[in-house]
Amino acid sequence: MIPEDKRVRNEIFLKGLFRKYYQENKVSPPLSIEKREFGFMFFGSQNMVRHLSFTNAESLQQFMFSRVPSNAFYSAAYYSKPDAAKMDEKGWEGCDLIFDIDADHLRTPCKETHDKWVCQNCGESGLGGRPEKCPRCGGQNIEERTWLCETCLETAKNELIKLIEDFLMADFGISADELRVVFSGHRGYHVHITSRVLLDLDQNARREIIDYIKGVGIEPYYHGLMEVREGRSKILKGPRVSEEGWRGRLARGVIKTILSMSEESIPQDRKVRAALQKLLKDRSRVVASLGEGIWDPVRGVSLDAWKYVVKTAIEEVGGKVDEPVTSDVRRLIRLPTSLHGKTGFKVSLVKLGEISNFDPFRHALAFKGEVTVHVNEAPRFRIGEEEFGPFKDEDVELPLSAAVLLLCKSVAYLK
């Protein structure tokens, strides 16, 4: 923990840097800025100040520069009175469609090495995601210390590309100029869609979109997976790989799943297990046949076994988006081109064609210069070309962006 006086010094230092950033950089205002609610957090406080509004980009810039918030948000929704204190007085007029992909919700094995939790009650700590209860004292007040990790961000990026190409563009027909991709400044990406025809969709409709992307509630039957009688025998019919929407996706996912399945990973359930073993033994023939749309080249594989494969396939090819961000039509989201108070990174707009080359540890950096800090503890990380750490109780001279990251994460203090 950083002692109080050092923490205050850190905050003053960071605030100065943030101010300089807002002096030199214009924040990019959201579409119809006058209809948006804004919310901010400030250095030294955990509270969010909400219900603010700006009539134009200049007054927003003026605010950023004079008040220097540590985090800046705006409403995905449009309101006739965005500054009304009560939600039902704001006059909701519509809401952008937002998607959130966050490493917090992705299963990455590296989290076990770089994320940490600390029980605020007894001080017990451990690696990986936060347990529901402290294993020692049973307390529930557990602080999470997540780390910005390249593998996690790379995984999030792959999910982002899947979301945009496979779902938003291919299935939902969203065109390139309708979407804006944003690096959140921390562990993920946001996609903003401002198409007029989608603005008035209600929560239920947005939830349906999320369910579609995640594959929640799929009944393979409706996509053509069914047993049909042919003469005296039953055969299993299913969708083909080349078909549109979830039909083809399901077929492709099943092939992928069968190809990657191993003896050890199949479930214990006796009936399912025996059937899957049969499938695996004949793997290449099964895959070839699926490509042709014939789902039961191997006899004796029950519908139950197929359902298991299908379920695994849906996990594999479904999108990994965070539901509440999309379905909540009154939510505040991070303001692109502002700074993220937990990292000091720029909440960056990423051009569609540049997603695969986008490197948060290079392109989202906001500061130049060097400074010496005392680091309590930090895992290894990269800034630009250079790798740093791991550090343990030591003074180090670091590039400013690296130092700011550690200060924002509260694992270091200014010398």
Added chain:
Amino acid sequence: MREERSEIISRYFIAKYPFTVEAQAWLRERKIDLDFLVKEMPAVLVRARDRVIKALEEGVAPSILDDPEAEFLSFPIARMIVEIVGDPFLRHRFAVAEAKRAQGFFKEEDVETLTVIATRTFGIDCQPVKKDISGRVYSFKIHFADYLRYASGFHDPYWKLVNRVLSKGYVFLAKDDFTRILAGAVEKRLLEPREPPLKVPSEIKQIVDEVVSKVMARRERYVLEEVEGGEVVEEAFPPCISALILALRKNQPLPHSARFTLTSFLLSVGYSVDRIISLFSEIPDFKEEITRYQVEHIAGIRSGTRYTPPKCETMKTYGLCLFHEKCRNIRHPLEYYRKYKRHRSKEAVKLDSGGQAGEERNIPQGSL
């Protein structure tokens, strides 16, 4: 001759689809005066009355195309009556009945006509297509946003977007499914309240009065239908239900299963929708609109099927059962209620002997 023919077609069109922009334009052009209509076209009034009352009492709208003009004109009058009465329940019954009536006609219609109605009247982005996917024929594609606008309220998994063929922004639909969406659009349009006129001819007022009294009677019957009858005896509530009420009063959020159980139970024993809403209004995340929607849904006001509370076995799997001595041989919370209510009215059993009223417990967390 050709003129004549197209005139007849369009007269039938507006008789069948009086809610369309074409029908409204026709009405505007004719500049039909309300007083004239009331005095000179009594058949229209009779049909208008029929339309409203049949909708209210039977959930259907008559469709007699012998006199297309009177058939058509009865619609704006019927709608006016519904608006003057101003009762949401009536408006809902009317909208549903008219949507059903329209759907009946839609099914017989060709793809082009349906497309015209969908695009011009409802602004739905759709096109006729000829597509065959694994043997199933799809005749329409509709933009997913429009699909969701209407289908996200249908609860069957069949209608979930994820179970549809979606490609390049459009959902493919078979004709039957498309007519269902279109009927949904009709219903939604008719559910939007409109300003009733300031001056109403006395002939229409008469009908309004009749409808008002029928609505009242219908509502009362509705609340008491299948209901235990007589006053509600809260002391006879089973322990599971008492605990839920107590949890509500203590501002504990209840999971969906618990809210459903409580609502369906209270409706069954004769609580009114409003009384239940006011009970729920005590919880922190209360939203009247949503709660009303859900309670009315469970009450069957929207669909016609009222839900009953789950049986004890199901309650156990929900983790909501609080088995008590007195629950022995009981298989359903309502059975418990009936048994102990009877006992009380016969004064045969002293109820204060059991500790059944509202034991404290933790309700599993979650939200609706």
